[in-house]
Amino acid sequence: SESIRLAVIGGDGIGPEVVAEGLKVLDAALAGTDVAVETTDFALGADHWLETGEVLDDATLERLRGFDAILFGAVGAAPGDTRVPLGLIERDLLLKLRFSLDHYVNLRPSLLPAGVASPLAAPGGVDFVVVREGTEGPYVGNGGALRTGTDAEIATEVSVNTAFGVRRVVRYAFEQATARPRTKLTWIHKTNVLVHAGRLWKRIVEEVAADYPQVAVDYLHIDAATIFMVTDPARFDVIVTDNLFGDIITDLAGAVTGGIGLAASGNINPDRTAPSMFEPVHGSAPDIAGQGIADPTAAILSVAIMLESFGQDEAGQRVRDAVAADLSSRGAERRSTAAVGDAIAGAVAARAQ
């Protein structure tokens, strides 16, 4: 029998609420297997910072490294909360974890489940996965400001892209494409404007593609990609793109496939040199926090990705099936966060019989 040590970071807003349901479903999925989970809570986020002045200290980061995986809720203070500096929690907690733990693959599947409405009139059969780069691009935090607060201020942001960083994520995406029936890969960038980074991405994609002759490759500018995402999302199979374009296209993809409340993700370190981290794509939604009405589905589906990362494919599939069944039977009546979690956990347990 195996034991998984799981660090749990609920974070801010609805984060802890949805994570609690994820854990409920995790327990249900592992009951009857020989795998046990041991969770440790970490109180991190805007509230923790307000109380202690610490976002993520070195000792905590080192402790987190010792876990097998991290389940993450959401972070971010309320937009109006002027006590928290802009982006502090996002940069120094969430992005610090992604960068420090070398989560170079941010895996974001998009599937329009049966019975779920899309804002699109004719979405078609949507089932693709975005491989978003997680440790480079405009997210590195390089850049700065000069003459701050004056009329002569200049502020820069530097996007950093390396052959090393692009190759490993592109290779991962080709592996994903190889394992899927359509074996298709679309890479997204803005090569006609961002020519330095664009040339690098193009070269690496072409080099890696030579090792995967069975994969059909195409390219879209990010602006054109947003068009296809609403006119023909079924055209996508595997998408690979940089950190910022991946952020944008996955939110749009989430909206098109039934809402961001269903979008799950894994921040993956494929080399297993540090724990991977699983989190819903949605944010902390301070406007609905504390009311017990947030949809925990994305957190629960993130648990499914986590189970699969442990090789617990059967348990992961049971979670997916239970979610699909729950989604297809949702009516107009609004259930509480806990009620949704209970229902899915119950269905997962029933499926184990």
Place this chain on the structure above:
Amino acid sequence: SESIRLAVIGGDGIGPEVVAEGLKVLDAALAGTDVAVETTDFALGADHWLETGEVLDDATLERLRGFDAILFGAVGAAPGDTRVPLGLIERDLLLKLRFSLDHYVNLRPSLLPAGVASPLAAPGGVDFVVVREGTEGPYVGNGGALRTGTDAEIATEVSVNTAFGVRRVVRYAFEQATARPRTKLTWIHKTNVLVHAGRLWKRIVEEVAADYPQVAVDYLHIDAATIFMVTDPARFDVIVTDNLFGDIITDLAGAVTGGIGLAASGNINPDRTAPSMFEPVHGSAPDIAGQGIADPTAAILSVAIMLESFGQDEAGQRVRDAVAADLSSRGAERRSTAAVGDAIAGAVAARAQ
């Protein structure tokens, strides 16, 4: 009687085809006014570069400065055409014009016309305008690459943002909002990640907002903005954002409001220190070039924006009305580019009676 000197840059692919129809409609709109247009063609674009090795030489740029306005088609070689370096024509022609002629406002209205289908099931009444910054951000072309072509390559892109540049475009956007019934402005950025540029944008928006107490201001991250663009596009009135986010959100907006074939734009120099430039948002579409099947509507609507920039509001409105009438009567049958132009030009002439 007044004479307008208009430079015409058809460009590549379908660019010259749609521009020809724009000119047809321009003539029809100005017939019966005391304004005459004198056009001068400039053969610029990928083909011109292949023939001459010049993209846009200094003498040509200086000549262009002498015109009252520029009508622009589209540029960009076919994606498969390896003779043209990546982004050469986009950067050294289109972006060089926008930057050199100080087109700091890239004005892109989005309106879902009656009778036009949207890919959204329930788009609602969509009528907003995006004020996209045109001379800063990640589009400046700063950055570069080191150890090019090796496994140790690093490529950077630098987004440059200044108080000067942000303030002038934000102020323009507030003026637009003031002139519209809903007096609402949404600014879009990614302030929680791109904190240096984000802080500058936030400060400037707040400073300018103090001068426009009647305008309701809200903020969206670019990822969240793409969600609203498909779930509730009617929420937008005036949007102001940076060059890259503006590129992305306007293509998505175009898709949502009947397709990029209808999306018009003006690259505006509000200070009139150089000619403004009017262009459809769509690209050169090499796949359908030369077949006479491209939709010229976006080019024609760009002419309407141009007419308004000359103070010819009545003529501009006639063009808009003729386009609206044409759109609402479009059937399944596909008309040629010229047939659409003829029909709209005819309707514009008839409306002058």
